[in-house]
Amino acid sequence: MLNVTVIIPTYYDWERLQLCLHALSKQSYPQEYFEIIVVNNAPKDKAPENLIIPNNCILLDEAKPGSYAARNKALKIAKGDIYAFTDSDCQPKEDWLEVAINFFIDNTEVERIGGEISLFTKNEKANWFEIYEMFFAFPQKEFVTIDGMAATGNMISKKEAFDKVGNFDANLMSGGDGEWGRRAQKAASQISYLKDCIVYHPTRSSSKDILTKNKRLAGGYLSVAKKRGASSVVSLLVKGLIPPITAIKRALNKKDQPSKNKAIAILVCYYLKLSATFEVFRLLTGLSEAERI
Template identity: 45%
Template sequence: MKNHFVSIIIPTYKDWPRLELCLNALKKQSYPQDHFEILVINNAPIEDPLPKKIQLAKNCRLLIEKLPGSYAARNKGLNECKGEIIGFTDSDCIPDLLWIENAVNFFNKFPKYQRMGGGIRIFSKNKLPSFVEWYDYIFAFPQEAYVRSGNAVTANMFAYKEVFRNVGFFNDKLMSGGDYQWGKLANKNGYKIGYAPESFVNHPARSTVSELVKKAKRVGEGQAMFNTTNRGSKYNRSLAYLKLVKPRFWEIKKIFAYYSDGINFLDKFFVVLLRHYITATGDYAKLKYENKK
């Protein structure tokens, strides 16, 4: 089984405590340490430098990117990396100890794929999640569905470097959705993607409504930025928004069909309300941005 040299790219923005947990997990990887490198890209280098208490491993390099945005930071890593295979995760993720090994095994076992989306497992701060955290358990990172549509989120994505050479890098003007846009281009160029749930990272559930709102706004604006379809007048776009905010019964069914120890009827009821609020917030952010055009 071939041991490819792998580059792991991790953008970070004022998130050193969680990044330290991520790096500690990478120090314990089953994959040989001399067969992979870690590139951490600080996206707030002036106001938030690396704390002295964080000791980087020998195979880890710290880069800086002043241009705002995680995709600009990832592009910095792509310019500097040496790996044949490129892996992406986020500073708040904790990779499984077999994460890299299982990703490389996937490519060795299935040579028809040039890209891979790995599993993303949600965990909560407390033993019993709040209804806000349950929201992320149910709706955050449906990676398998993303892969079926030809994409993968960069919380856990691998690809051969040659794909980036031929397709290009991420759109650094986007604050959200750059992985989706890049995935569409990769599909268009014939690069296939597969799903590898055994190559997983652990991602913390968002614990406050404000965190969910912030993400929804960022995603909505990101969708508006790369959506080049003519959607008609502001009036027609507003009518379309009103249609979107009506109850989505399939999502309600999904919430009440969700089973896990600890989630009760009241939690599910609050998740239903939260889902509609978050969805409406994201769609409204998209509408506002489109109306500025």
């Protein structure tokens, strides 16, 4: 049996972390073969006394802001042959680890897995923002097959991939999974999308939640563009004003969604793209600071 380290950053999210830990306690993969490392990225916010921590789980603190700094803290002490990343607001399916490990055993050339992130809504009747999330949040299959990376809400990697690629960029507040994924691609680290390796994630249901995430992503995009040079920053601003053609095509191709929902998703998507571009401008001019995790 392969030993696994599950890594979970958390930030003022104890209630949902408890649900995540409960889901991990139900894993079909034997508990004695995996450890869980939770990293609290807000050390002043202590874990509640009633938090149920499994026997195979340890809790660390990381004061440096950002979920990638928190993940790196866990990587320093991880003992597993396999690193399984998820987030405190996710609930892994019971066979999450088992499916991933079996895939690695059967496909020895693969070093990384991007598993499905299955969304569910809080409200029986989805609002505009939930509809948008159902269309566009966490397109993991596209991340893997087109970009060669996986969102860390459900990314499972062999230790050897990190040995040759290095850890996450701890200075990034967002987009660190994409940045690490690009390095892994350059290092010829093979990745596969695994539909049956599932974690469940709630849709964001309020404009505040969506816009906070949008600001965070804008900061991540700008950080990556700055590394590439001034022309990339200018390109980011210019392209940010263009309607999201790829997203529009993706929405229109959703055969299981009514036309009304497609229109709503496209409108919200373009609004958020313009909003992110404005945030990039604010960051460049010093009118705003990068959002944390």
